[in-house]
Amino acid sequence: MQYGYFDEKNKEYLITKPNTPAPWANYLGSPEYGAIISGNAGGYSFVKSGANGRHIRYHFNSKDEPGRYIYVRDLENGDYWSGSWQPVGKDLEQYKSVCHHGTGYTNIVAEYDSIRTETLYYVPMNKTYEVWRMKVRNDGSKPRKLALFGFVEFTNSNNYEQDTVNLQYTLFTSRTYYKNNKILQVINENTPEEQSWRFFGAAGAEVTGYDGDRDTFLGDYRGYGNPASVENGQCANSLNYNTNSCGVLQINVDLQPGEEKEVAFLLGQYEEQGASEVLSHYKDLAVVDKELEELKTFWHSKLNRFQVQTPSDNLNNMINTWNAYQCFITFIWSRAASFQYCGLRNGLGYRDTVQDIQGIIHLDHEMALERLRLMISAQVSNGGGLPLVKFDHNPGHEGTPDDPEYVRETGHPHYRADDALWLFPTVIKYLNESGNWDFTDEVIPYSDRGEATVYEHLRQALQFSLDRMGAHGMPVGLHADWNDCLRLGAKGESLFVAFQLYMAFKVFIDIAQNKNKPEDAAWAQTLLEELDENIQKHAWEKDQFVRGFTEDNYTIGSWENDEAKIWLNPQSWAVLSGAARPDQAKLAMDKVYENLRTDYGTMLFYPPFRKYGLPVALMALFNASTKENAGIFSQPQGWLILAETMIGNGDRAFEYFLDCSPASMNDKAEIRKLEPYVHGQFVESKDSPYQGRAHVHWLTGTASTVMVSLVEGIMGIQPQFDGLRINPCVPSDWKTFSMVREFRGKKLNIQVENQNGVEKGVSRLIINGKEIQGNLIPVAEMKDDNQVQVFMG
Known part of the structure; x- marks a missing residue:
């Protein structure tokens, strides 16, 4: 069943049936002020941290409530509804709703009983509050008397866990006041050093009633769908003292x-004077349209740096808007706050964030650089990465997993084998995109002590792995090797990390040669050859690469195993790294297609673990075909697509894209459940009775891996230090397609002709009427605006 559609022109997804199978969400705001909102206005808000800056409540794993509600009541006949379908939930035969999720805003249009409302939610650029603007119009033939009730449920503590669990304390620390069109909540009023304020105010009309006490507003034994004050047609003018706080403002x-x-309702963490200043900014509500246009301009200008027009609307919608926008949201929020992540992760995961950077480099390499510097400064002086980079990270003065104080504060007592190795593909992407090779000489501190150039940071990352090699001459798996459920320990070896290291050596050699450091390049080349020999000797079995070796020398991912016989990542990463020989690449990728592919994506491995489990295979704790236990884990789908393009399989790469693309499930939403415009963490696989059901929306590394596979793999736009390589790998039935790409301040309008229906291979390339050899456009050939013709065949 279809619940909505893509509006490519306006870069929106429109939800036309509000009874979606799960809350379909959008993100508003910035790292300074975050807000998550569903198509039914459920969600929550916070300043900086979803755990320690929360100011409105949301019930996780529940019914998508409460949220940012505006109730509408007819004062003459007593009927009432809400500007979003929920929480009142009127009969959808009479109530019509269309939710426009856009880039940084959500606009919900509703029609009921000849009244049309349009409620816009957004966080203004560079502000730390949110705006709800409602337009209400009488489309009937008689005058109407209405009451609008804006409602928000405050937390009684900035800390999410304290507010939810420690009720013997938090219920008695807050109170509310009403002053000049606004409800004010104060927490710890008598202790200035612990004091915090929130406000909920109205602009554009006079308030005719208010409630600051949630239990009075809702009434006894009632829910959000039938609040007593709304049903009565008048707020009780209640205020909270030792119960639950809320903000309700009535406007007739x-x-x-x-x-x-x-009218407009405004919400934020301000005391009275600051709140009054915010409200005064909206004396003229025309400012709302200006702020909305400012948001659209900001986001669209980033997304428009790479746009495509292909025969696939599915790919166009994802690459032009939603996959790109999800990359930015994941880049901003990492895995901090969603409708599954409760905001308790007060920091950035090292490996998550370094990978997320890759998804936005082609759209905003300056934003990427700022975050890349931060993550390099979170590298420990021994070459490893901090598992968690705190929001208040202090380079040069942090503890490490070897330090008990750091462990107590973060809960991370172990190193992960893959963390620092992600720097190599990310740094080289930044260098090639920006041309800023001076960055390799920039001095950045380590997290714990000392400092080094970026180049030296990279060499130290190699050394971290070299200092931790196992009996087969491959890196050990430590606490995790990307797969958090595979614990290979201090002696067990990981093929995933071996292929990462293989790639890292190649990147380091490239950088060393560019910097005219032949001795460093020769050092890395010797180690690369040794690693290559060990991989070929110990890790290749007939037609597949194994996954790793345990400390007692059991082979994970072997032909001989009953469980987990073949794994996805070793096969795709053998290709991505360049370690696979051409015949091995074909055999391994064919085996993946034959044994792991499903209509909903490709499984992480198969069969699932049922007997072999702890202490190595923690994924055995999950049901079969779920998450890491032979589920369709979404992040590796991008690596798989990219690997197929590297060996020239355009048809298969595109098939894999369609398998995993959320847009492919737009007309099967009752199966997928999650939003059809963003990736989730995983999809249940063939041993589940709910095959195809997706979980954990928005904040996933899938956004980045799939984006890279589309941009660099299928579309073939591959920045190099001296120019832009164009080398598409596409379905054989794509006869023509086009792209617009900004590269180092230049605009390239690229038209590709593929009349012979080849999957890969550029025969001619013409820029501004001049034919050049090969498929690399040198920077010297680029004007400010360029016309590029590419012929495949």
Whole structure:
């Protein structure tokens, strides 16, 4: 069943049926002020941290409530509804709703009983509060008297866990006041050093009633769908003292036929004076449209740096808007706050964030650089990475997993084998995109002590792995090797990390040669050859690469195993790293297709673990075909697509894209459940009775890996230090397609012709009427605006 559609022109997804199978969400705001909102206005807000900066409540794993509600009541006949379908939930035969999720805003349009409302939610650029602007119009033939009730449920503590669990304390630390069109909540009023304020205010109309006590507003034994104050048609003017806080503001509106009025509600963490200043900014509500246009301009200008027009609307919608926008949201919030992540992770995962950077480098390499510097400064002086980079990270003064104080504060007592190795593909992407090779000489501190150039940081990352090699001459798995459920320990070896190290050596050699450091390049080349020999000797079995070796020399991912016989990542990463010989690449990738592919994506391995489990295979704790236990883990789908493009399989790469693309499930939403415009963490696989059901939305490394596979793999746009390589790998039935790409301040309008229906291979390339050899456009050949013709065949 289809619940909505893509509006490519406006870069929106429109939810036309509000009873979606799960809350379909959007993100508003910035790292300074975050807000998550569903198509039914459920969600929560926070300043900086979803755990320690929370100011409105949301019930996780529940019914998508509460949220940012505006109730509408007819004061003459007593009927009432809400500007979003929920929480009142009127009969959808009479209530019509369309939710426009856009880039940094959500606009919900509803029609009921000849009243049309349009509620816009957004966080203004560079502000730390949110705006809800409602337009209400009388489309009937008679005058109407209405009451609008803006509602928000405050937390009683900035800390999410304290507010939820420690009720014998937090219920008695807050109270509310009403002053000048706004509800003010104060927490710890008598202790200035612990004091915090929130406000909920109205602009554009006078308030005719208020409630600051949630239990009074809702009434006894009632829910959000039938609040007592709304049903009564008048707020009780209650205030909280030792119960639950809320903000409710009532505004009465008289409307003649055809007449429209608008009001705005504002929410943030300000004391009275600051709140009054915010409200004064909205004396003229025309400012709302200006701020909305500013948001659109900001986001669209980033997304428009790479746009495509291909025969696939599915790919166009994802690459042009939603996959790109998800990359930015994941880059900003890492795995901090969603409808599954409760915001308790007060920091950035090292490996998550370094990978997330890759997804936005082609759209904003300056933003990427700022975050890349931060992550390099979170590298420990021994070459490893801090598992968690705190929001208040202090380079040069942090503890490490070897330090008990750091462990107590973060809960991370172990190194992961893959963390620092992600720097290599990310740094080289930044260098090639920006051309800023001076960055390799920039001095950045280590997290714990000392400092080094970026080049030296990279060499130290290699040394971290070299200092931790196992009996087969490959890196050990430590606490995790990307797969958090595979614990190979201090002696067991990981093929995933071996292929990472293989790639890292190649990147380091490239950088060393560019910097005219032949001795360093020769050092890395010797080690690369040794690693290559060990991989070929110990890790190749007939037609597949194994996954690793345990400390007692059991082979994970072997032909001889009953469980987990073949794994996805070793096969794709053998290709990505360049370690696989051409015949091995074909055999391994064919085996993946034959044994792991499903209509909903490709499984992480198969069969699932049922007997072999702890202490190595923690994924055995999960049900079969779930998460890391032979589920369709989404992040590796991007690596798989990219690997197929590297060996020239355009048809298969595109098939894999369609398998995993959320947009492919737009008309099967009752199966997928999650939003059809963003990737989730995993999809249940063939041993589940709910095959195809997706879980854990928005904040996933899948956004980045799939984006890279589309941009560099299928579309073939591959920045190099001296120019831009164009080398598409596409389905054989794509006869023509086009791209617009900004590269180092230049605009390239690229038209590709593929009349012979080849999957890969550029025969001619013409820029501004001049034919050049090969498929690399040198920077010297680029004007400010360029016309590029590419012929495949």
